[in-house]
Amino acid sequence: xxxxxITALTGPIxxxxxxxxxSMPAIERWFRLEWMEHTPPFYSSVDIRNxxxxxxxxxxxxxPGGWNNxxxxxxxxxxxxxxAAIEKICPEAKNLLVIPENNARNTFYLSNVAQLQxxxxxxxxxxxxxxxxxxxxxxxxxELPTGETxxxxxxxxxxxxxxxxxxxxxxxxxxxDLSLGAPGILEDLHEQYLLPPLHAGWSVRRKSRHxxxxxxxxxxxGKLLGIDPWLINPMFNKCGEVDFSQEQGLDCLRTNVDALxxxxxxxxxxxxxxxxxxxxxxxxxxxxGMGIMTVRDTKDLDQLSERTKAKMGASKxxxxxxxxxxxxxxxxxxxxxxxxxxxxxxxxxxxxxGGFYRVHxxxxxxxxxxxxxxxxxxxxxxxxxxxxxxxxxxxxxxxxRFYMYGVIGRLAMxxxxxxxEATDPEAEVxx
Amino acid sequence: xxxxxITALTGPIxxxxxxxxxSMPAIERWFRLEWMEHTPPFYSSVDIRNxxxxxxxxxxxxxPGGWNNxxxxxxxxxxxxxxAAIEKICPEAKNLLVIPENNARNTFYLSNVAQLQxxxxxxxxxxxxxxxxxxxxxxxxxELPTGETxxxxxxxxxxxxxxxxxxxxxxxxxxxDLSLGAPGILEDLHEQYLLPPLHAGWSVRRKSRHxxxxxxxxxxxGKLLGIDPWLINPMFNKCGEVDFSQEQGLDCLRTNVDALxxxxxxxxxxxxxxxxxxxxxxxxxxxxGMGIMTVRDTKDLDQLSERTKAKMGASKxxxxxxxxxxxxxxxxxxxxxxxxxxxxxxxxxxxxxGGFYRVHxxxxxxxxxxxxxxxxxxxxxxxxxxxxxxxxxxxxxxxxRFYMYGVIGRLAMxxxxxxxEATDPEAEVxx
Numbered sequence: 001x002x003x004x005x006i007t008a009l010t011g012p013i014x015x016x017x018x019x020x021x022x023s024m025p026a027i028e029r030w031f032r033l034e035w036m037e038h039t040p041p042f043y044s045s046v047d048i049r050n051x052x053x054x055x056x057x058x059x060x061x062x063x064p065g066g067w068n069n070x071x072x073x074x075x076x077x078x079x080x081x082x083x084a085a086i087e088k089i090c091p092e093a094k095n096l097l098v099i100p101e102n103n104a105r106n107t108f109y110l111s112n113v114a115q116l117q118x119x120x121x122x123x124x125x126x127x128x129x130x131x132x133x134x135x136x137x138x139x140x141x142x143e144l145p146t147g148e149t150x151x152x153x154x155x156x157x158x159x160x161x162x163x164x165x166x167x168x169x170x171x172x173x174x175x176x177d178l179s180l181g182a183p184g185i186l187e188d189l190h191e192q193y194l195l196p197p198l199h200a201g202w203s204v205r206r207k208s209r210h211x212x213x214x215x216x217x218x219x220x221x222g223k224l225l226g227i228d229p230w231l232i233n234p235m236f237n238k239c240g241e242v243d244f245s246q247e248q249g250l251d252c253l254r255t256n257v258d259a260l261x262x263x264x265x266x267x268x269x270x271x272x273x274x275x276x277x278x279x280x281x282x283x284x285x286x287x288x289g290m291g292i293m294t295v296r297d298t299k300d301l302d303q304l305s306e307r308t309k310a311k312m313g314a315s316k317x318x319x320x321x322x323x324x325x326x327x328x329x330x331x332x333x334x335x336x337x338x339x340x341x342x343x344x345x346x347x348x349x350x351x352x353x354g355g356f357y358r359v360h361x362x363x364x365x366x367x368x369x370x371x372x373x374x375x376x377x378x379x380x381x382x383x384x385x386x387x388x389x390x391x392x393x394x395x396x397x398x399x400x401r402f403y404m405y406g407v408i409g410r411l412a413m414x415x416x417x418x419x420x421e422a423t424d425p426e427a428e429v430x431x
Numbered sequence: 432x433x434x435x436x437i438t439a440l441t442g443p444i445x446x447x448x449x450x451x452x453x454s455m456p457a458i459e460r461w462f463r464l465e466w467m468e469h470t471p472p473f474y475s476s477v478d479i480r481n482x483x484x485x486x487x488x489x490x491x492x493x494x495p496g497g498w499n500n501x502x503x504x505x506x507x508x509x510x511x512x513x514x515a516a517i518e519k520i521c522p523e524a525k526n527l528l529v530i531p532e533n534n535a536r537n538t539f540y541l542s543n544v545a546q547l548q549x550x551x552x553x554x555x556x557x558x559x560x561x562x563x564x565x566x567x568x569x570x571x572x573x574e575l576p577t578g579e580t581x582x583x584x585x586x587x588x589x590x591x592x593x594x595x596x597x598x599x600x601x602x603x604x605x606x607x608d609l610s611l612g613a614p615g616i617l618e619d620l621h622e623q624y625l626l627p628p629l630h631a632g633w634s635v636r637r638k639s640r641h642x643x644x645x646x647x648x649x650x651x652x653g654k655l656l657g658i659d660p661w662l663i664n665p666m667f668n669k670c671g672e673v674d675f676s677q678e679q680g681l682d683c684l685r686t687n688v689d690a691l692x693x694x695x696x697x698x699x700x701x702x703x704x705x706x707x708x709x710x711x712x713x714x715x716x717x718x719x720g721m722g723i724m725t726v727r728d729t730k731d732l733d734q735l736s737e738r739t740k741a742k743m744g745a746s747k748x749x750x751x752x753x754x755x756x757x758x759x760x761x762x763x764x765x766x767x768x769x770x771x772x773x774x775x776x777x778x779x780x781x782x783x784x785g786g787f788y789r790v791h792x793x794x795x796x797x798x799x800x801x802x803x804x805x806x807x808x809x810x811x812x813x814x815x816x817x818x819x820x821x822x823x824x825x826x827x828x829x830x831x832r833f834y835m836y837g838v839i840g841r842l843a844m845x846x847x848x849x850x851x852e853a854t855d856p857e858a859e860v861x862x
Contacts, residue, residue, distance in 0.1 A: 003507045004553075025525055028514075028555020032522035076434045076508055076812070080782055083459075084515055087781075091463035094456055122435070124459020350518075351511055381507070 002352045002406025003077060005379035008334050008341060009401045014052055016231055020404040023225050027407055030224055031350070031414070034217075038417045040350045042085055042173070042195040046409040047358070047370065048343045049330035053273055055404060056234040056330045057412035058280070058342075059370070060210055062200045062420075063177040065101075066356075067119070068111035069376040070346060074354030075119065081348035082123040088349070090171050090193045096125040097155075097162070097169035099186075101176050102133035104152060107144050114150045116175060119348075125171075130155040130164045132176070132185050160191050171195065177202050179285075199423050200416075206284045207325045208238040209423070214415035221411055230267055232408060235260060235328040238284060242324050244309040249322075253281070254298045256326045261297075264328050275331060278366045281312070284323035292368040294329060331365050336377050340365050343379075343402075345409030352406040355379055433783045433837025434508060436810035439765050439772060440832045445483055447662055451835040454656050458838055461655055462781070462845070465648075469848045471781045473516055473604070473626040477840040478789070478801065479774045480761035484704055486835060487665040487761045488843035489711070489773075490801070491641055493631045494608040496532075497787075498550070499542035500807040501777060505785030506550065512779035513554040519780070521602050521624045527556040528586075528593070528600035530617075532607050533564035535583060538575050545581045547606060550779075556602075561586040561595045563607070563616050588616050592623055602626060608633050610716075630854050631847075637715045638756045639669040640854070645846035652842055661698055663839060666691060666759040669715055673755050675740040680753075684712070685729045687757045692728075695759055706762060709797045712743070715754035723799040725760060762796050767808050771796050774810075774833075776840030783837040786810055 013021070020027070045064035046057045070078065086093055098120075100113045113129055120127045131152050139153040153164045162185065163169055171193040174186075178201025186198060198204070215233055222229030237256040242249035257279055264277035282292040291312045295301060304312075334341045339361040346354045357377040360369040379402065421427065444452070451458070476495035477488045501509065517524055529551075531544045544560055551558045562583050570584040584595045593616065594600055602624040605617075609632025617629060629635070646664055653660030668687040673680035688710055695708035713723040722743045726732060735743075765772045770792040777785045788808040791800040810833065852858065 003510075025555050025557050029523065029525050032518050032524075032555075035518065036522055073504065073812070077511055079434075080508055080511055083782070087463050087466065091467055092460065093463075094460050124456050124463075126456050351514070381504070 002400065002403045003074070003354065004382040004400040005355060005402040006382055007343065007379065007401045007405070008336050008357065009050075013399065013401075016053065016055060016227065017401070017404050019225050019227060020407055021399050024403065026224060027221070030221065031410060034414055035350050038414065038421065040347075040413055041200065041416050041420065042089070043346075043348045044409075044413045044416060045347070046345045046412040048345060048405050048408050049332045050334055050343065050405075051275075051331040052333040053271060054231050054330055055408055056232055056328075057214065057408055058234060058327065058330060059207075060214075060412045060416050061177075062196050062205070062416060063175050064346060065109060065112045065175065066344070066376070067115040067346070068108075069344075069356045069378060070115070070354040071378045071380070073381050074346075074378075075122070077351065078119050078346075078348055078353040079122040081351040081353050082119050084351070085349035086120075086123060086125070086171075089195065093125060093171045093193070095167060095169040095171070096120050096127045097164065097167070097172045098127060098129045099132055099155070099172060099174050099176050100129060100152065102131065103135070104131060104133070105142070107142065110142055110150045110152075111144050111146065113152075113175065114144060114148055116173070117150070120173070126167075128153060128164055128167050128169075130162075130167075132183060155185065157185050160189070162186070162189055162192065174201075179203065197420070197424070199425060200420055202285050204423055205419070206323070207282070207327075208236060208284050208323075210412075210415060210419050211236050211325070211327070213418040213422070214412060216418065217411055217415050221407075232411070234330055235263055237326045239324045239326065241322055243322065244304070244312050250301065253324065253326070254301055257281070257295050257301065258298050260326050260328060276366075278329035280327045280329050280368065281324055282327070282368075284325045292370075294364075294367050295326075296366070329366050332369075333365070340367075340369060341377070342369055343405045345405050347409060347413050350410070350413075352409060355402065355405060355409075433831065433834045434505070434785065435813040435831040436786060436833040437813055438774065438810065438832045438836070439767050439788065440481075444830065444832075447484065447486060447658065448832070448835050450656050450658060451838055452830050455834065457655060458652070461652065462841055465845055466781050469845065469852065471778075471844055472631065472847050472851065473520070473780070475778045475840075475844045475847060477776045477778070477843040479776060479836050479839050480763045481765055481774065481836075482706075482762040483764040484702060485662050485761055486839055487663055487759075488645065488839055489665060489758065489761060490638075491645075491843045491847050492608075493627050493636070493847060494606055495777060496540060496543045496606065497775070497807070498546040498777070499539075500775075500787045500809060501546070501785040502809045502811070504812050505777075505809075506553070508782065509550045509777075509779055509784040510553040512782040512784050513550050515782070516780035517551075517554060517556070517602075520626065524556060524602045524624070526598060526600040526602070527551050527558045528595065528598070528603045529558060529560045530563055530586070530603060530605050530607050531560060531583065533562065534566070535562060535564070536573070538573065541573055541581045541583075542575050542577065544583075544606065545575060545579055547604070548581070551604070557598075559584060559595055559598050559600075561593075561598075563614060586616065591619070591621065593617070593620055605632075610634065628851070628855070630856060631851055633716050635854055636850070637754070638713070638758075639667060639715050639754075641843075641846060641850050642667050642756070642758070644849040644853070645843060647849065648842055648845050652838075663842070665761055666694055668757045670755045670757065672753055674753065675735070675743050681732060684755065684757070685732055688712070688726050688732065689729050691757050691759060707797075709760035711758045711760050711799065712755055713758070713799075715756045723801075725795075725798050726757075727797070760797050763800075764796070771798075771800060772808070773800055774836045776836050778840060778844050781841070781844075783840060786833065786836060786840075 045061045047059040117127045136154045141151045181203040182198040218229045218233035239252040278296045332342045339359045341357040341359045360374045476492045478490040548558045567585045572582045612634040613629040649660045649664035670683040709727045763773045767790045770790045772788040772790045791805045
C-alpha cells in the first residue's frame with residue numbers, strides 16, 4: 001500500500017506506469033512475502049528519477065533527514081508505522097534517544113530532528129536528543145523558525161550503555177550517517193538497541209554494493225511485471241584508487257565511463273529513445289550530494305576544472321574519495337513550475353509514509369538536484385473524490401500516480417535490506 | 432499511538448483524562464507487551480461513553496459496520512493497518528472475499544461494504560463481495576447514493592473452499608455477525624483463512640463474557656495508571672431464562688437490577704457524584720441495539736408496555752432473547768449541537784484508525800443511541816499547529832483528547848482478544 005499522493009504528473013499514463021498500476025495486487029503480495037524473509041531497514045528515504053520511459057532509484061538513505069518536509073497529513077501514517085517498527089524490534093521500549101548529525105546547529109536539519117521527536121513521542125515513547133559531538137558539553141536549546149525548540153544534550157557513556165543525564169534509553173535511533181566511521185562511543189552497546197545498526201553507516205556501506213543488491217531485486221520484480229529490468233534499474237560500474245588531485249586512476253574512470261555510455265546508447269537505440277546518454281560519477285561511499293558530477297562524454301573528464309577536482313576528491317567530512325561509482329544517468333521528466341524536480345519517497349519500516357519533490361530551478365534534467373539551492377515541495381493527499389472507486393469503470397477515477405514511486409522506493413529499501421544482511425558483521429553463516 | 436482527532440470536548444481536562452494523557456508512554460508500552468502475548472481481533476469498533484468522571488466501553492463489535500463514516504483522511508491509516516494485519520495473518524493473500532450481512536439491500540450498509548472493499552484494494556488485494564444469503568442467486572449491482580456501485584455475488588461452495596464464480600480467495604473477511612449461528616456453508620473451510628473466526632459471531636459470543644475479560648484488563652490498566660478500575664469499567668450482572676412474553680424470570684432481573692443500582696449508588700456516593708444511577712438491560716448475545724432498555728428503578732420493570740416486552744424479547748433476527756446482561760449505565764457528557772453524542776472508535780489490527788460520534792437528538796444522556804434516527808459526525812484530524820510540539824511547555828499545545836478514547840477502545844479490543852482465546856474451540860489446552 002502506498003498513500004495516494006498527488007504527483008506533478010499530468011501527461012498520459014505510459015506503458016511502464018500502466019504495467020505497475022495493473023500489477024498492484026501481485027506487487028503487494030511479492031513485497032509481503034519478501035518481508036517474511038528479510039528485515040526492512042528501520043527507516044529510509046529514496047531519491048527517484050522518472051524519465052517517463054524509465055524509472056529508477058538513484059540514492060537510498062538509511063539515516064534519512066528531511067522528515068520536516070513531510071506534511072502534517074502524512075504524520076499519522078509515520079506514527080503508525082513507527083509504532084509497528086518499535087513493536088517488532090523492541091516492544092519493551094520506553095525511552096528513545098535520537099542521535100543527530102554532529103555540528104547540528106543548522107535549524108533546517110534540527111527541524112528534521114524535531115519532527116522525528118514528534119513522531120516517536122506520538123508513538124508513545126519518551127524521546128530525547130543526545131549528541132555524540134564532543135563540542136556539545138551541556139544541554140543546548142535551539143529555537144527553530146517555526147517557534148518550536150529542540151534541546152540537544154551531551155550523551156553520557158557508561159561501560160555498557162549510552163544515555164543522557166537522568167535518561168537511560170533502551171533504544172537509540174541514529175540520525176547520523178557515520179561518514180567518519182562508527183565512533184567508539186557507539187560500540188559495544190550490547191544491552192541497548194541501536195537502530196539502524198552501525199554497519200548501515202557510510203563507513204561500511206558502498207553505493208555499488210547497494211545497487212548490486214538492487215539489480216538483483218529489480219530483475220525479480222521485472223520478471224513478475226514481465227518487463228525488461230533495465231526499465232527500473234540504473235546500470236553502473238565502479239573504479240577504485242582514483243585520486244583527482246594527483247590525476248591518478250583517471251584512465252580507469254575514462255574506460256568505465258565510456259563502456260557505460262556505450263551500454264546506455266545501445267539500450268536507448270533498442271527502445272528508440274532519442275536522448276543523449278549520460279552518467280553520474282560519485283563517491284562510492286559518499287553522501288549528501290557532495291562530489292557528484294554529470295558526464296556526457298569522456299572528453300568532459302579531460303577538462304575538469306581545479307574546483308571540480310577538489311569537489312570530487314572530498315566528501316562531506318573532508319575525507320579523500322578514492323572509490324567511485326559510475327551510474328547510468330536517469331533523466332527526470334517531472335517539473336514543478338518549470339523547475340526540474342525529482343520525487344523523494346520516505347519509508348518507516350515496510351511502509352511508505354510520505355514523500356515530496358526536490359526541486360532545483362537552476363539545474364538541468366540530467367544533473368544532481370541535491371545541492372544548495374534545492375527546495376522541497378510536499379505532495380498532497382488525493383481528495384476523496386479522486387480515490388479509486390470500487391466497482392467503477394477503470395479510468396473513471398484518477399489512478400494513484402504516486403504508487404509507482406512507492407514501489408521503486410520499497411524496491412530500493414528491499415535492496416538495502418539484502419545489502420545489510422550481506423554486510424552484517426554478526427551474521428550467522430550457514431554453509 | 433492514536434491519531435489526533437478533534438473531539439467535541441471543550442471543557443477543562445479532568446483528573447482521569449489528565450492521568451491517561453500523562454501516562455501515554457507507559458500505556459503504549461503496556462499495549463505493545465500485551466500484543467506480544469495476545470492476538471488482536473482482525474478489526475473492531477467500540478462504543479464509548481464518557482461521563483467526565485468515568486469513561487467506559489459499552490459495546491465491542493467484532494464485525495464492525497459503519498466504515499463509511501470514517502473520513503477520507505482516515506483511510507490511509509486504515510489501509511496501512513489493513514496491510515499490517517494481512518501481512519501478519521496471511522501474507523500470501525491475493526484474493527479477498529468480503530461476506531456482508533444477509534439481506535444487504537440497505538444502501539447505507541452497502542456503503543460500508545464499499546469502503547471495506549476500497550481499503551483492502553488499496554492494501555493491494557483483489558476484493559470481491561460474496562453473499563451467503565440464499566436469496567442472492569446472481570451478481571447484483573447496487574448503486575449507492577455516492578454514485579459508486581457495489582456488486583454482490585452469490586458465493587459458490589465446493590467441498591473444501593468458498594468462493595465466487597471464477598474467484599478463488601485465500602482469505603474470507605466476514606462482515607456478517609452470524610447472529611443466527613454459523614451457517615454450514617462457512618464450516619470446514621480449513622484451506623482458507625476465515626477472519627474473524629466463527630466463534631467471534633454472536634451465536635457464540637456473550638456480552639457478559641466480554642465484560643468479564645474487560646474487567647480483568649481494566650484492573651491491570653487501572654493499576655498501571657494508579658486509579659480505581661471502576662473509573663474505566665462498567666459493572667454488570669446477568670440473568671438467564673428470562674422470558675418477557677411469559678413474564679418468566681423477571682424476579683431474577685429485578686433482584687439483579689436492584690443490586691447493581693445499589694452498587695452504583697455506593698460508588699457515586701464514594702466519589703460525590705450527584706447523578707441518578709441507571710442500568711442498561713440488553714440481550715447477552717444481542718447486537719445492533721435491538722432490545723436495549725434503560726432502567727432507573729426496579730419499579731420501571733413493573734410497568735413494561737407490551738411493545739417494550741416484544742422488543743426486549745426479540746433480537747435482530749427474530750430469535751428469542753433469554754439471557755440478559757444488566758450493565759452499569761454510563762452517562763455521556765458529550766454533545767454535538769446540543770444533541771447527545773457518544774464516540775465510536777474504529778480499529779484495524781492493533782491500530783486505532785479513526786472514529787466518529789454517534790449522535791441522537793431525541794435521546795437522553797442515559798439512553799442507548801444506537802437506534803434509528805442516529806446520525807454520525809466524523810471527527811477531523813487536528814491541524815498541524817495543534818499537534819503537540821516537542822520542547823514546548825506542557826499545555827502550550829492542545830492535547831490529543833481523542834487519545835483516551837483510543838486507549839479505552841484498545842482496552843476493549845484487548846478484552847475481546849482474551850475472550851476469543853477463551854472461547855476458541857481449537858485452542859490447545861496446556862495443563
